[in-house]
Amino acid sequence: MSLPPARPVRRRTLLGSGIAVGALVPLATVTTPAGAATHQRLATASGDKPAVARAVRFLAAVTDAHHTTGPRLAQSYCDGSGLDDIAFVYDNALALIALLAAGDVRHARAIGDALLFAQSHDETFTDSRLRQAYHADTFVNGAGTEKETAHFGWEFGLVGTAVGDMAWAGIALAQLARKTGVAAYRQGTLAIGRWIHENTYSDDGLGGYTFGETADLTEHKSTEHNIDVYAYFRLLAKLTGDSTWTARAAHAWAFVTRVWNADDGYFWTGSDDGTKINQTPAQRPLDVQTWSWLAAAKPGYAAALDWAAGNLATTDTPVRANSALTGHQSVRGVAFASGSLTTDTETTIGNLDYTPKPDDCAVWFEGSAQLTVALRDRGHAGDAAAAADLLTQLRFAQRELGRGQVFGGARVEGGIVAASSPMDTGFQFGYFANLHVGATAWYVFAATGTNPYWYL
Known part of the structure; x- marks a missing residue:
């Protein structure tokens, strides 16, 4: 199945964005007996070392796809994605951390x-x-003049500033500051932290930090974003020795605890007005479950991983309607959110002529990698086997999917596609079988046992 160009809206602009492998441990069998995460790097399995090296080379090559010297960003998706040379800040923060973890x-x-x-x-x-996205090819407007500016991705409406993007950029710069000792990175990350606190701190309603300065979303509060802020501000506290950042991190985590669904064991996605929890059935995402563990590792919320592994599990095969897989290819993993599995049959994805069917769901590889990192970190009974199965699926995706796709006109190998087939997320945007910097970075984290929320 050929995939037409698409312009999917990034999830961070909304409320939060071969051969069949042998049967291993199904995701739904994960259990939660006692155990404690250590947040220490785990050994990379021998089978993953060559694959990780290929993924790291992919990230480096995409970073160099348009320019090989000077400050530069990695184009988030392949040329055929319909997003042109757009470089999302979130994806680049992940790429930076993955490259740093790999020694590049x-x-x-x-x-x-x-x-x-x-x-x-x-x-x-x-x-x-920071804006939510910039252009990779034409990153510097007015290059060589006194009026140089960063060319942001206004073509896609990405003119706002979202707290989650800022937090991830801050985390990346904090990691650089810690690794290199360069003062400019320390100053840059502190400036981001101050911007978040001074512009989005909220005492109203559910508290926490608001979405940011993005059109129509200023009153929203995202669980995902507050998890990011919690982890980020804890890094700043460690970087600076200033306990003020610890208190600010606690303020973000307090919001997260208020959107915990204790009856069913998962976190809600956030709030549309900052006061009332969004309990839309189709908007129960995976990432807030996995990231809550990676950021805090609080045993009282460990069930969120089991909810995600059991309720968002999916399998893509060529006989599934609208699958992009062919022949004997088959892949297991997780979906973006509950809405990915219960799509409205009257909707389309990204204004394309594609109407998904109920329970017609591809695999979201970024999410599969996130769950892998979290399970490896948690270490409960069954977690290692489930994580190993997910890693097998990710290696299959790297080996078999996205072949021949290009960045800046040049073929780049070793990356992971965003999804195995077109996927509706339930948040009014989709993912497609396009090579993706973010998914590839998360694979590096998954295979190397790297928790990007903690210092490398």
Whole structure:
């Protein structure tokens, strides 16, 4: 099945965005006896070492796809995705951390330097904020002049600033500051932390931090974003020795606890007005379950991983309607959210002529990798087997899917596609079988036991 170009809206702009492998441990069998996460790097399995090396080379090559020197960003999706050379800040933060974890400091610093450039060369703002996305090819407007600015992705409406994107960029710069000792990275990450606290702190309703300064979303509060802020501010506390950041992190986590669904063992996605919890049936996402564990590892919320593994499990095969797989290919993993499994048959994805059917769901590889990291970190009975199965699926995706796709006109191998087939998320956007920097970075984390929320 050929995939037409699409312009999927990033999930962070909304409320939160071969051969069949042998039967291993189904995701639904994960159990939760006592155990404690250590947040220490786990050994990379021998079978993953060559695959990880290929993934890291992919991230480096995409970073260099348009420019090989100077500050630069990685284009998030392949050329045929319909998103052109757009480089999402979230994806680049992940790529920076993955490259740094793998020892590629040069490419990590190239991305970090681009984030610093964007902070100090916005065409409108002077408060160190970052846009949600920039152009990779034409990143520097007016290059070589006194009026250089960072070319942000206004074509897709991504002119706002979202707290989650800012937090991930802050985490990435904090990791760089810690690894390199370069003062500019420390200053850059602190500027981001101050912007978040000064512009989005809320005492109203559910508390926490608001979505940011994005059109029509300023009153929203995202569980995902508050988890990001919690983890980020704890890094700042450790980086600076300033306990003020610890208190601010606690404020973000307090919001997260207020959206916990104790009856069913998972976190709600957030709030549309900052006061009332969004309990829309189709908007129960995976990432807030996995990230809650990675950020805090609080045993009282460990059931969120089991809810995600059991309720969002999915299998894609060529006989499934609208599958992009062929021949004997088959892949298991998880979906983006509950709505991915219960799609309205009257809707389309990204304005494409594609109407998914109920229970017609592809595999979201970024989410599969996130769940792998969380399960490896948690270490309960059954977690290691479930994580190993997910890693097998991710290696299959790297080996078999996305062949021949290009970045900046050049073929780049070793990456992971966003989804095995077109996927509706339940949040009014979709994922497709396009090579994706974010999914690839999360695979590196999954295979190497890297928790990006904690210092490397």
